[in-house]
Amino acid sequence: MTNAAAIIGPPLLHAPVAADRRGMALYGLLGFAAGLPFYMFSTVLVLRLQAHGVALTILGFIAWVQLLPTLKFVWAPLLDRYDVPGFARFWGQRRGWIMLAQIGIFTAMVAMALTSSDANLAVTALFAVLLAFWTTTLEIAADAWRIELYPTQDQQGPIVTANLWGYRSAMVAAGSGALIVADSGGWTLAYLLVAVAAFLPFPVLVAMRPDAAVGGQRGTALATGLLASATILIAVGAGAAAVGWVALALASGAGIDAGSNVTPWVLGLCMLPFVAMAAALPRIRRASADSAIRTSPLIGPYVDFFWRYGFAAVLLMAFVSLYRMGDVLALNLSKPMIKELGYSLTQIGRADGMVALIAGMAGVGLGGLLVTRWPMAWTLTIGAVVAAIGNFGFVWLAHQPVAEATLYLATACDQFGNGFAGAVFVVYLSMLVNPRYPGAQYAFLTGFAFLLPRMLAGAGGAMVGVIGYDGFFVLSGILSLAAIVFVPTLSRIVPRTDAA
Incomplete structure (x- = not known):
């Protein structure tokens, strides 16, 4: 808690x-x-690779880079347990991890800029994975801190709204700005400019006052932290390269290429977590408070979730996997579809600029407001409906003459629904978390929530090849609506406590 006080003053001490x-x-x-x-x-x-002639199926595979955030529960406990040398000595644990993550984001994006020809797709994928890893690491530290400081639904609403406003503003600045710059100045310049912008919060954090509980010398802490960061970045990069080499070798050995239809295999893999959870639940439910699996620093936070919710945990995980599926499926293939319709990168960039920003922030604001005033079941339902409308909007767009006004309308509907559903969903997941394990459990829930959608998104190119863009976006909208079926049962689930 001391980190928060060090940044924004005494009111956040407790x-x-x-x-x-x-x-x-x-x-x-x-x-x-x-x-x-x-x-x-x-x-x-995806648009950069499409411009270099990469096949649609491969573009779908590239979406699996986004699986990194779904796996953040693997390393989330490390952020709660360990400090970043140097940075933590002066700025505290949470800011230390955020500062390290920003250095990782900057270096990965510069590397992507310098390899913007995409002559070697394996190298492009490696740097994209590193960018996703460090972006997710930043989110883990920030989310844990938020849940510790603001544990109730009423408190979470405004904080989540502000967080998502910042997040969406940045996404629009990066996405829209990068496309407009790339259309005139090339992909290297676009990535370098965003890399510089992404690094701007780092000097702001450095200039902030020290953690009152630790202290030390600013210059010494910064130098030590930068040296430690360089070492950590090299180690993570080498590890990612090794894992990637093994993954590519296995895929090649299995005969997976640009013509492969991997959708059935993806669906089968996505079922495995549900089967594993159901098999382990009886033992977890019988575990006492002092049992090894509940007190373990590595698996204890995750076991606690299933111990508290029992077999209802399987239903909860099915719901969170489905709720944002439509938005995730649409994310990667909506832009290639729009480009194929005849829109330029500049036109797409303008639509993803002020139109997407205003619509998205309006959706986030309304969702964040209603979640503090209405029952969660109602806001979850509305979120699913508006998200589905956004997906159906792409089907409508595909059958209209090419005109920026229609592109703006489809983009606005998509971003409003995405923003509304996103704000409600973040608060809902935060309320499921045990305050004893905020970092690990929230990382687990958000990671699992996007595991199935992002795995299916990787097969999106193959799906479009079978059912076309219309069928794909109709399906994504229907999947968003399907989450409503779970809501009445979810509202009756109450976690047990040790006293129960």
Whole structure:
């Protein structure tokens, strides 16, 4: 908690705290820092590869880079347990990890800029994976801090709104700005400019006052932290390269190429977590408070979730996997479809500029407001409906003459629904978390929530090849609506406690 106080003053010394303007400003800044890189390893990267003639099926495979955030529960406990040498000595644990992550984001994006010819897709994928990894690391630290400081639904609403406003503003600045710059100045310049913008919060954090609980010399802490960061970045890069080499070798050995239809295999893999959870639940439910699996620093936070919710945990995980599926499926292939319709990168960039920003922020604002005033079941339902309308809008767009006004309307519907559903969903997941394990459990929930959608998104190119763009976006909209079926049952689920 001391880190928060060091940044925004005495009112955040103790948790819980009120969601005041200083807290909202802080989380707006953190959201901006995390949002800038996202499009650069997702939609912008897809359009860049499409411009270099990469096959649609391969573009779908590239979407699997976004699986990194779904796996963040693997390394999330490390952020709660360990400090970044040097940085933590002066600025505290949370800011230390955020500063390291920003250095990682900057270096990965510069590397993507310098390899913008995409002559070697394996190298492009490696740097995209590293960018996704460090972006996710920043989010882990910020999310854990948010849940510690603002544990109630009323407090989460304004903070989540501010965080998503910052996040979406950055996504628009990166996505729209990068496309417009790339259309005139090339992909290298686009990635370099976004890399510089993504690094701007770093000197702001450096200039902030030290963590009162630690202290030390600013210059010494900064130098030590930079040296430690360089070592960590090299180690993570080498590890990612090794894992990638093995993955490519296995894919090649299995005969997976640009003509492969991997959708059935993806669906089968996505079922495995549900089967594993159901098999382990009886033992977890019988575990006592002092049992090894509940007290373990590595698996204890995750076991706790299933111990508290029992077999209802399987239903919860199915719901969170489905709720944002339509938006995730549409994310990577909506831009290639729009480009094929005849729109230029500049036109797409303008649509993803002020239109997407205003619509998305309106959706986030309304969702963040209603979640503090209405029952969660109602806001979840509305979120699913408006998200589905956004997906259906792409089907409508495909059958209209090429005109920026229609592109703006389709983009606005998509971004409003995405923003509304996103704000409600973040608050809902935060309420499922045990405050004893905020970082690990929130990382697990958000990671699992996007595991199935992002795995299916990787097969999106193959799906379009079978059912076409119309069928693809109709399906994504229907999947968003399907989440509503779970809502009545979810509202009756109550977690047990040790006293139960």
